[in-house]
Amino acid sequence: MSLNDSPTRYGSLTRLLHWSMALLLVWQFLSALSHYAFEDTAFETFFWPTHKPLGLVLMVLLVIRLGWALINLARRPPSLSLAAKWGHLSLYGLLFIIPALALLRQYGSGRAFNPFGIELMAGFQGDKITWMIEPANLLHGVLGWVLLVMIIGHVGMALLHRKQPGQLNVLPRMWGKG
């Protein structure tokens, strides 16, 4: 299988990024759910501490994925419709903005952030930086749940296209032999 995308199918690196992020996002939403609905339970104790470090990993993977998508822009499979095109672009946009806002808030809070033992933010004494904190307070959680709804829609559409007569089955572009 080719590393690069082609007009009929996504290549191995695009597929690896798509499916590894899909799996990690399942974990990320379990951790969000644990915080939202299961405070002070073993479920939260297990999942919630992974939320920030995994969110950072997702952000790094997304940046790699966007770079790779740009490199392959001219040769990847064409969008099925304008709705699919904008749907995919919105998924990318949310996958960027959600962790970006949270990381900005993390910095502005003045608290140290040492994911996987790496000192990414040393923290500082003194007042929190309000303009860095407020956007995430307002939007991080809400946009996170919007992303979940859009992912459910995305999976639904991918499966629906398979079933409907006259529609192109796009699954083989991303899974199995294209």
Ligand code: HEM
């Ligand atoms: C869990 C999180 C998921 C996210 C964030 C996600 C995101 C995306 C994005 C952004 C694209 C567009 C790729 C591009 O052209 O640049 C895409 C394509 C695709 N995804 Fe997903 N996806 C997820 C899960 C799934 C699942 C579970 C399925 C299987 C049912 C799936 C099936 C597909 C297919 C078939 C394509 C190719 C669509 C086409 O070329 O028209 N995705 N996905």
Ligand code: HEM
């Ligand atoms: C793609 C990555 C991410 C997704 C999908 C995501 C999703 C979510 C969701 C849905 C919630 C709401 C949970 C609730 O309502 O209780 C949430 C909360 C939270 N997230 Fe994330 N998150 C991501 C990355 C991050 C990162 C990188 C950080 C920190 C560095 C972070 C820190 C937090 C914190 C502190 C909360 C609780 C406060 C709040 O609701 O804003 N998240 N996240």
